[in-house]
Amino acid sequence: xxxxxxxxxxxxxxxxxxxxxxxxxxxxxxxxxxxxxxxxxxxxxxxxxxxxxxxxxxxxxxxxxxxxxxxxxxxxxxxxxxxxxxxxxxxxxxxxxxxxxxxxxxxxxxxxxxxxxxxxxxxxxxxxxxxxxxxxxxxxxxxxxxxxxxxxxxxxxxxxxxxxxxxxxxxxxxxxxxxxxxxxxxxxxxxxxxxxxxxxxxxxxxxxxxxxxxxxxxxxxxxxxxxxxxxxxxxxxxxxxxxxxxxxxxxxxxxxxxxxxxxxxxxxxxxxxxxxxxxxxxxxxxxxxx
Amino acid sequence: xxxxxxxxxxxxxxxxxxxxxxxxxxxxxxxxxxxxxxxxxxxxxxxxxxxxxxxxxxxxxxxxxxxxxxxxxxxxxxxxxxxxxxxxxxxxxxxxxxxxxxxxxxxxxxxxxxxxxxxxxxxxxxxxxxxxxxxxxxxxxxxxxxxxxxxxxxxxxxxxxxxxxxxxxxxxxxxxxxxxxxxxxxxxxxxxxxxxxxxxxxxxxxxxxxxxxxxxxxxxxxxxxxxxxxxxxxxxxxxxxxxxxxxxxxxxxxxxxxxxxxxxxxxxxxxxxxxxxxxxxxxxxxxxxxx
Numbered sequence: 001x002x003x004x005x006x007x008x009x010x011x012x013x014x015x016x017x018x019x020x021x022x023x024x025x026x027x028x029x030x031x032x033x034x035x036x037x038x039x040x041x042x043x044x045x046x047x048x049x050x051x052x053x054x055x056x057x058x059x060x061x062x063x064x065x066x067x068x069x070x071x072x073x074x075x076x077x078x079x080x081x082x083x084x085x086x087x088x089x090x091x092x093x094x095x096x097x098x099x100x101x102x103x104x105x106x107x108x109x110x111x112x113x114x115x116x117x118x119x120x121x122x123x124x125x126x127x128x129x130x131x132x133x134x135x136x137x138x139x140x141x142x143x144x145x146x147x148x149x150x151x152x153x154x155x156x157x158x159x160x161x162x163x164x165x166x167x168x169x170x171x172x173x174x175x176x177x178x179x180x181x182x183x184x185x186x187x188x189x190x191x192x193x194x195x196x197x198x199x200x201x202x203x204x205x206x207x208x209x210x211x212x213x214x215x216x217x218x219x220x221x222x223x224x225x226x227x228x229x230x231x232x233x234x235x236x237x238x239x240x241x242x243x244x245x246x247x248x249x250x251x252x253x254x255x256x257x258x259x260x261x262x263x264x265x266x267x268x269x270x271x272x273x274x275x276x277x278x279x280x281x282x283x284x285x286x287x288x289x290x
Numbered sequence: 291x292x293x294x295x296x297x298x299x300x301x302x303x304x305x306x307x308x309x310x311x312x313x314x315x316x317x318x319x320x321x322x323x324x325x326x327x328x329x330x331x332x333x334x335x336x337x338x339x340x341x342x343x344x345x346x347x348x349x350x351x352x353x354x355x356x357x358x359x360x361x362x363x364x365x366x367x368x369x370x371x372x373x374x375x376x377x378x379x380x381x382x383x384x385x386x387x388x389x390x391x392x393x394x395x396x397x398x399x400x401x402x403x404x405x406x407x408x409x410x411x412x413x414x415x416x417x418x419x420x421x422x423x424x425x426x427x428x429x430x431x432x433x434x435x436x437x438x439x440x441x442x443x444x445x446x447x448x449x450x451x452x453x454x455x456x457x458x459x460x461x462x463x464x465x466x467x468x469x470x471x472x473x474x475x476x477x478x479x480x481x482x483x484x485x486x487x488x489x490x491x492x493x494x495x496x497x498x499x500x501x502x503x504x505x506x507x508x509x510x511x512x513x514x515x516x517x518x519x520x521x522x523x524x525x526x527x528x529x530x531x532x533x534x535x536x537x538x539x540x541x542x543x544x545x546x547x548x549x550x551x552x553x554x555x556x557x558x559x560x561x562x563x564x565x566x567x568x569x570x571x572x573x574x575x576x577x578x579x580x581x
Contacts, residue, residue, distance in 0.1 A: 224405060
């Protein structure tokens with residue numbers, strides 16, 4: 001990897017001695033990068049408004065007139081309303097429970113010393129190394145034995161279990177940094193352990209809570225593998241699963257596929273543009289220890 | 291005494307819910323897959339103990355080795371593609387530049403999108419009739435280069451790898467940018483005063499100063515690319531002719547299409563150890579702790 005990169009840099013370095021790199025060159029490269037990154041999405045959104053004939057003949061231009069047929073057929077055949085409802089329900093429930101249970105656990109792991117503290121913490125963190133796909137088959141069997149295949153709450157369990165490690169990791173390291181005298185003075189005032197958690201530690205952890213909420217939400221919103229294995233009732237599918245089977249069935253109807261994808265993109269892109277700073281912070285923190 | 295007991299109860303109550311869910315839904319499946327891997331089982335009738343037969347069959351199946359090879363391609367493409375591109379762009383962005391924020395926003399965008407959306411979009415882009423790439427080639431008069439990108443086993447893996455790289459460059463870009471911003475300005479200024487070229491400063495000061503982050507990114511890249519499943523499942527389902535099969539897909543198809551739960555569990559066990567051993571080796575080699 002370094003060699004190609006090195007070569008590139010060397011050529012650049014050699015060049016620079018004679019002609020120092022000009023800003024225009026830098027902008028040029030950056031703009032190419034931005035186009036490669038964004039154009040696939042833009043291409044899809046623009047073409048979702050074209051009729052089939054126009055897509056075949058005029059792929060790069062703007063649509064001559066906006067055609068909404070693709071949207072109507074995608075919404076109806078892909079059952080997008082149901083998919084959205086399912087995704088939102090599972091996402092919110094799993095995120096809420098993961099963060100609640102995770103915060104509670106992190107509080108005890110970060111603010112108390114007890115015999116098994118380190119062991120329990122390491123055990124949780126180990127979860128970040130488990131390759132999720134290695135659990136697909138046994139997870140299917142387990143859920144079938146528990147009678148939990150194809151129910152509205154099925155996905156919530158694995159989502160909580162597999163996102164607790166990163167949640168606990170982020171929250172514990174944040175809560176560890178608070179000074180010790182916080183609790184001491186609270187105990188003086190007669191606060192109990194749970195009261196301290198609820199009215200002192202939790203409010204103080206707000207930035208880290210925001211990070212893990214966003215992280216959990218995005219992971220859950222995008223999750224596909226568990227949904228694929230554990231859900232096959234079309235009425236219980238989540239958005240990614242529903243989109244995948246829709247695309248599988250309508251392989252030749254490009255317009256409808258693009259319209260369906262565009263609709264599923266709108267909320268996440270809006271969410272991203274609105275909360276960019278928090279999302280980037282969360283996902284890089286999640287990645288660096290995920 | 292009383293207080294101490296209360297404290298123990300509180301700690302137990304506090305940790306137990308997380309521990310129970312984690313044990314049942316994350317740890318138990320792993321342990322169960324060890325057990326099932328010694329069984330022959332179609333998922334419905336009684337299990338039959340077959341010892342190591344599943345593993346022996348597995349190691350004799352060329353398709354399994356093929357899927358492992360493809361998995362390694364994914365790892366290599368991620369490490370050799372994502373990290374250098376991200377570092378290069380981050381270095382370019384790490385200066386007074388107009389529109390830095392916009393480049394960052396666009397750069398990170400694919401990371402937020404669901405893999406399924408990305409896979410379907412790229413499948414459309416690679417489409418042999420109306421796909422973006424072939425259309426671009428035709429417009430440029432390069433018709434002869436147009437391919438059935440995902441349908442031709444010579445090209446399918448390359449096409450998939452391009453998408454893999456595209457998806458996560460932004461993540462490493464942001465990680466590198468953050469690290470670059472922590473390099474103290476004075477050091478770079480001093481080097482400049484001494485007449486060092488930008489290239490020289492980059493190579494002998496900036497990169498060594500963010501080396502730790504680069505290592506983290508490489509490890510991340512490896513563990514992340516071992517998780518590739520969704521993307522290939524949606525784009526090609528391992529085809530054509532197993533040219534894009536990876537281990538998780540092999541496992542999925544062996545288990546759920548052929549109803550071989552014991553055999554599938556044996557593949558799960560191998561994936562589990564393959565991932566752990568690879569990550570362990572890499573972290574050790576790069577001088578870092580695994581946990």
